[in-house]
Amino acid sequence: MSSESVLGTGSNATERGPRRALGWGFFLSELAVLFRRRRTWAMLAALAAVPILIAVAIRLTDGGDGRGPAFLDRITQNGLFVGLSALAVAIPLFLPLTVGVVAGDSVAGEASTGTLRYLLVSPVGRIRLLIVKFAAAAVFCLAATLTVTVAGILIGLALFPVGPVALISGDTVSVAESLLRSLLIAIYVTLGLLGLAAIGLFISTLTDAPVGAMAATVVVSIVAQVLGQLSQTEWLHPWLFSYYWLDFGDLLRQPIEWSSFGANALLQLAYVAVFGALAYGRFATKDVLS
Amino acid sequence: MTRSWQRWIPAVAVPAVVAVVAVVGGVATTASADLPDKTPQEVLALVGASDVTSFSGTLFQSSDLGLPDLSSISGASGSSGSSGSSSSSDSDAAGTFDATSALELLTGSHTARVYADGTDKLRVQVLDQLAERDVVLNGSELWVYDSSDSSAVHSTLPAPGDAAPGEAASGDVPTTIPTPDELATQFLAAVDPSTDVSLGADTSVAGRSAYDLVLTPRTDATLVGSVSIAVDAETGMPLQVEVFARGDSSPAFEVGFTDLSLDAPSASLFDFTPPAGTDVTEKDLSAEGHDATDAGPGAPASGAADAAEPTVTGEGWDAIVETTISGDLSALTSNPLFAQVATPVAGGSALQTTLVSVLLTDDGRLLAGAVPVSALQAAAAQ
Known part of the structure; x- marks a missing residue:
């Protein structure tokens, strides 16, 4: 299917001039390939199911006993908390799982279907290929996070009363501001997943077996979270890419605590730089045989 | 071969740069400032003159x-x-x-x-x-x-x-309000028998230059090695307190600003x-306004049972506070939290931390102090 993209970039290049069009055309065709796949839609549907299941379960059982994920006990009073509760559930496993699939497949998938060499025969440099693959994975991170958030807000609107939102500081903000904060949280979580996407891209350049790369990426995310739980590895915690994942609550304080947003962005930037460079080193020296 | 080697250069260089930036960033936050020299008394006067309330x-x-x-x-x-x-x-x-x-x-x-x-x-x-x-x-x-x-x-x-x-107890207001300088002198005179007050190297806390006031106990009987207080050079506001256990180079307890705005x-x-x-x-x-006054190391008991008025033996750093618990002891000792933190010793149960020890004797007395458990046991036996 990526052979289509080769053709696509070729036709774009003749229209708009060689260099710029190549980058954007290739990126857009890569996105088209990604979001035309049934697997991508299946993963987004599974992510959308998380808030729907939570909301329906709460609706049927009429609240809970105060246990369970964050914000669960507030859903019956305000449906806007469904999306936040679903994010807290999806962040440790479901989101890394889907990101691992997309990022792990990025290069190894092309290699296994034999389309990688066609991509490289066409005037697509290896650096550009890596950048476009990473950018597509980043767009998927945003799409996945927004899916959970938007599905949560919609099902919350449908099943529960909606009103001004009580922040965790105890202050109350309007519905409009809470939607804005939900969008900010989606961006925050997306940023947090970029480091994992870069790791997945690097692993994907190591192998021709996409399933292996996907599994390895997911395992890395689980190992990072286990290390983050152990008090014996406390010195390591701030360096783990999963360190700030559940700190999205800082955007629900009054006033907003921006420090974790900046620290998260910086940490993920470091991961992207390191694993992007490693991926380049591996991919640029790799003999592409398939 | 050489080209293949060259392509790994970014893969080596970028992690190295990231590591350097991370290390340098960590060092920069602890870099010390160079402030005009002051005596401990002048720094104390600076604290006394501090009027930061917002x-x-x-x-x-x-x-x-x-x-x-x-x-x-x-x-x-x-x-x-x-x-x-x-x-x-x-x-x-x-x-x-x-x-x-x-x-x-x-x-x-x-x-x-x-x-x-x-x-x-x-x-x-x-x-x-x-x-x-x-x-x-x-x-x-x-x-x-x-x-x-x-x-x-x-x-x-x-x-x-x-x-x-955050204000000090102002129970006895003197007829003439002393200047910060006089207060500093009085404070130094009062603590001098037990404590050596000196100035450490200038530090930086929350991006502000600060003097480091170091209180060192003169006695060896206490668990506390020293107390270090960072005082903002500009406003005299205390920015950070670190308590070091004896023989420890990293603080056993610290509280301080990581970010401060005076607006x-x-x-x-x-x-x-x-x-x-x-x-x-x-x-x-x-009705119970004095309830939270003694939220020190004896706090575990105050929630479970009513405590009598405490008596203090000794003075200075190795003082021991003793109080009798009149309530039901079993309510306290059956708490799973109690089993988690306390260890049984001769004559009762003890809670030993690096700074403070607490001893709960079998006859319902609670002793606490910044001293080893053995000192509490000796005091309990008297």
């Missing part, structure tokens, strides 16, 4: 007292506390300020945001993951809010002036209305 900042507190991490336990009891507070709200320290959360604040590390405007407006936000505990003081209105179980405690303070936060915070921060659906408890502070 600020907003982020406090970081961390304890390494050798206690097990209790955050998981207290989290469990915190959620069950909402059901318990409705039944036993008569005399217990209500809701968020029970002994468990006091202990929890002494273990692990916490980040809190502090907003103050004048002496009668204060808001402290203890930032937990996906939750927050708030204390809001606005004039005589006091709110304590816990988002994890959506509970709030509301109190009205007896007189607005009495509860000035007055937004007034809307102090207007607190609990959100709809909050479990609000009204608490009358006028």
Whole structure:
């Protein structure tokens, strides 16, 4: 299917001039390939199911006993908390799982279907290929996070009363501001997943077996979270890419605590730089045989 | 071959650059400033002359007292506390300020945001993951809010002036108000028999240059090695307190600003209305106003049983506080938390931390002090 993209970039290049069009055309065709796949839609549907299941379960059982994920006990009073509760559930496993699939497949998938060499025969440099693959994975991170958030807000609107939102500081903000904060949280979580996407891209350049790369990426995310739980590895915690994942609550304080947003962005930037460079080193020296 | 080698250069260089930036960034925050030389007395006078009452900042507190991490336990009891507070709200320290959360604040590390405007407006936000505990003081209105179980405690303070936060006890106001300089001299004279006051190297806290006031006990009988107080060179405001255990180079307890702004915070921060659906408890502070005065190491007992007036033996750093618990001891000792932190010793149970020891004797006496457990046992035997 990526052979289509080769053709696509070729036709774009003749229209708009060689260099710029190549980058954007290739990126857009890569996105088209990604979001035309049934697997991508299946993963987004599974992510959308998380808030729907939570909301329906709460609706049927009429609240809970105060246990369970964050914000669960507030859903019956305000449906806007469904999306936040679903994010807290999806962040440790479901989101890394889907990101691992997309990022792990990025290069190894092309290699296994034999389309990688066609991509490289066409005037697509290896650096550009890596950048476009990473950018597509980043767009998927945003799409996945927004899916959970938007599905949560919609099902919350449908099943529960909606009103001004009580922040965790105890202050109350309007519905409009809470939607804005939900969008900010989606961006925050997306940023947090970029480091994992870069790791997945690097692993994907190591192998021709996409399933292996996907599994390895997911395992890395689980190992990072286990290390983050152990008090014996406390010195390591701030360096783990999963360190700030559940700190999205800082955007629900009054006033907003921006420090974790900046620290998260910086940490993920470091991961992207390191694993992007490693991926380049591996991919640029790799003999592409398939 | 050489080209292949060259292509790995970024793969080596970028991690190296990231590592260097990370290390340099860490060093830059601890870089010391070069301030004009002062004597300890001058720095103390600077503290006394400090008139900062409006600020907003982020406090970081961390304890390494050798206690097990209790955050998981207290989290469990915190959620069950909402059901318990409705039944036993008569005399217990209500809701968020029970002994468990006091202990929890002494273990692990916490980040809190502090907003103050004048002496009668204060808001402290203890930032937990996906939750927050708030204390809001606005004039005589006091709110304590816990988002994890959506509970709030509301109190009205007896007189607005009495509860000035962070102020030293001003019980005996002298007829002539001493200058900060005289106060510093008096303080130094008072602590001199027990404590050596000196100045360490200039430091930097929350991006501000600070003097480092070091209090070192003159006795060897205490567990405390030294206390280090960073004093803002510009305003005289204490920025950081570190307590070192004897023979330890990293602080056993530290609290300090990581971020500080001297601008007055937004007034809307102090207007607190609990959100709809909050479990609000009204608490009358006028009857038991002295309840929270002794929230030191003896705090575990104050929640479970009423404590008699304490007696202090010795003075200075190796003083021992002794009190008798008149309530039911089994209620305390059967607490799973108690088994977690206390170890049985000859004559009772002891809680040993790197800074403070607490001994609960079998006959219901509670001894505490910044001394080894053996010193408490010796005092209990007298």
